[in-house]
Amino acid sequence: MKVAQAVAEILKRENVEVFVTFPTNYLIEALSGAGIKPIVCRQERVGVGIADGFARVSDGKRISVFTMQFGPGAENSYAGIATAYSDSVPILLLPAGHRRDRSRVSPFFSSYRAYQSETKYVEEMLLAQQIADCMRRSISNLKTGRPGPIMLEIPRDVLTEEVNDAVVKSYRPVTTCRSQGDPDQVAKAGNALLDAQNPVILAGQGLLYSGGCQELFELAELLDIPVMTTLEGKSAFPENHPLSLGTAALTNPRPVVHFLQKSDVVLAIGCSLTKHAMAITIPEGKTIIHVTNDWKDVNKDYSEDFPILGDAKLVLLQFIEIARERKENRKVEDSRVRREIASVKQEWLKEWMPTLTSGVTPINPYRIIWDFITSINPSDAIVTHDSGSARDMMIPFYVATVPHSYIGWGKSHGLGTGLGLVIGAKLASPEKFCVNFMGDGAFGMTGLDFETSVRSKLPITTIVWNNSTMGSEKEDLMVSHERYRLRDLSGNYSEMGKAMGGYSERIENPHEIISAIKRAKQQNENGKSVLLEFMTGEYGQTNYSHMKPF
Numbered sequence: 001m002k003v004a005q006a007v008a009e010i011l012k013r014e015n016v017e018v019f020v021t022f023p024t025n026y027l028i029e030a031l032s033g034a035g036i037k038p039i040v041c042r043q044e045r046v047g048v049g050i051a052d053g054f055a056r057v058s059d060g061k062r063i064s065v066f067t068m069q070f071g072p073g074a075e076n077s078y079a080g081i082a083t084a085y086s087d088s089v090p091i092l093l094l095p096a097g098h099r100r101d102r103s104r105v106s107p108f109f110s111s112y113r114a115y116q117s118e119t120k121y122v123e124e125m126l127l128a129q130q131i132a133d134c135m136r137r138s139i140s141n142l143k144t145g146r147p148g149p150i151m152l153e154i155p156r157d158v159l160t161e162e163v164n165d166a167v168v169k170s171y172r173p174v175t176t177c178r179s180q181g182d183p184d185q186v187a188k189a190g191n192a193l194l195d196a197q198n199p200v201i202l203a204g205q206g207l208l209y210s211g212g213c214q215e216l217f218e219l220a221e222l223l224d225i226p227v228m229t230t231l232e233g234k235s236a237f238p239e240n241h242p243l244s245l246g247t248a249a250l251t252n253p254r255p256v257v258h259f260l261q262k263s264d265v266v267l268a269i270g271c272s273l274t275k276h277a278m279a280i281t282i283p284e285g286k287t288i289i290h291v292t293n294d295w296k297d298v299n300k301d302y303s304e305d306f307p308i309l310g311d312a313k314l315v316l317l318q319f320i321e322i323a324r325e326r327k328e329n330r331k332v333e334d335s336r337v338r339r340e341i342a343s344v345k346q347e348w349l350k351e352w353m354p355t356l357t358s359g360v361t362p363i364n365p366y367r368i369i370w371d372f373i374t375s376i377n378p379s380d381a382i383v384t385h386d387s388g389s390a391r392d393m394m395i396p397f398y399v400a401t402v403p404h405s406y407i408g409w410g411k412s413h414g415l416g417t418g419l420g421l422v423i424g425a426k427l428a429s430p431e432k433f434c435v436n437f438m439g440d441g442a443f444g445m446t447g448l449d450f451e452t453s454v455r456s457k458l459p460i461t462t463i464v465w466n467n468s469t470m471g472s473e474k475e476d477l478m479v480s481h482e483r484y485r486l487r488d489l490s491g492n493y494s495e496m497g498k499a500m501g502g503y504s505e506r507i508e509n510p511h512e513i514i515s516a517i518k519r520a521k522q523q524n525e526n527g528k529s530v531l532l533e534f535m536t537g538e539y540g541q542t543n544y545s546h547m548k549p550f
Helices: 005-011 026-033 044-057 072-076 078-086 128-143 167-169 183-195 205-210 213-223 254-262 311-325 336-356 365-375 389-397 417-428 440-455 478-484 492-500 509-523
Strands: 018-022 037-040 065-068 092-097 119-126 150-155 200-201 227-229 245-248 265-269 288-293 306-309 381-384 433-439 463-466 503-507 530-535
Touching: 005 128, 005 167, 018 026, 018 044, 026 037, 026 065, 026 092, 037 150, 037 440, 044 072, 065 072, 072 078, 072 092, 078 183, 119 128, 119 167, 119 200, 119 417, 128 389, 150 365, 183 227, 183 265, 183 288, 183 306, 183 311, 183 433, 200 213, 205 213, 205 311, 245 254, 245 389, 245 503, 254 336, 254 463, 254 478, 265 311, 265 433, 365 389, 365 463, 381 389, 381 417, 381 463, 381 509, 389 433, 389 478, 417 433, 417 440, 433 509, 440 463, 440 492, 478 509, 492 530, 503 509
Parallel strands: 018 037, 018 065, 065 092, 092 150, 119 150, 200 227, 200 265, 227 245, 265 288, 288 306, 381 433, 433 463, 463 530, 503 530
Antiparallel strands: none
């Protein structure tokens, strides 16, 4: 068989059933011929985003594949791959390469050279007989340790070469490898956690990938410890639980700030503890227990008292065992900490309620968020934001109740990323109501891939906030806007949604928000993608330090 067919055979053995692609690659025909379904995007950046969303919602348990053309296709994929790398998303990237006699000639683009810094692992395959070894190494890296995009570049002439069938038949599916933490270090950290007066847990995306959400729930309840999540970890702990503080990001619900400041011990698990604009800063003087599966995270941005290398789920099981050995069980339905969480949360929401229920026109986007929350069952939905205002307004208020019901992202701020993510989420979980929130600026970046959801029969709902301006850039573009109207945007996006074959509405009255969302859900259930364009105003940003309404 040819190398392209060998790749298809290996992916079949790894139970790959679908892949995302655009626009040409010999692998497309080979994978399709093997019964692996292609999803064709409109541009490579969104295609990587679709693979990204599929990987996140699948826990990384199903291999997510994106293939692209040599040269321009690989170049256009860069923004999507950078986002996946920054958020540690496991995607198998299979770009074609230029012929071997041209691959090292300037100015031909080499994925192998260009993506060294934006992938967890990248390899260039130069001989047909290497196919089993190269695929095994790539998939092993995909399944082991800290997640991230893996790239195998196969030159065009190699893809068409013959390979001995015996080489492919020798391939065996890769087994995932995980490890517990060092028992002595876990014991010391566990005792510090049990002895703490005001501990908190900061849970990251690693809980979702490890399948450790139930163990997190068990430990929190066992010891009555408040839980907050990182932006990428949102949904790892049910945010309707009395121990939930919400999401610790650029914008935070008040309980996050209150309890983090009050805490004496922070158990950060399944996260990198990277100091970043999208991550909350841990105040000085806290005892830090840090559980990560990547040695590069240890003591990176904080001086850590108890660094532990290990899989989040397995280490949680170790902590649970220590708590049981000490016969610790602080679970009290009406505990002091639960009452305090409820009190702080109620006070905060009371201050926000006039904004969340505002009846002004143009529509206040917070009203859209609140009406959405109150009109859908979050356990039946998968929701994501876009970067900028959509993310900053959504994160504190949206209540994610089950794992993977929210896709939080943001270390890399690629405007327009949310559309691809939500299409990928629908591909992974077709039974869910999959919704992305984006501004008119984000729609301008990637909006044409709404047609991909229509054509691919992946019915999503895209909510576009149209305020005809670039809102997040207001303070940075004062003079240029005053003189040249630099931030002004224009467009009728509901008409574009119709033109692309979807169902769409333009909503200007805040009292019609809930009915429009319910119609969108019904249209999705009938197999139609939906674009809801809400005419919103240019409202001031929140006070991010304390999340007070404007």
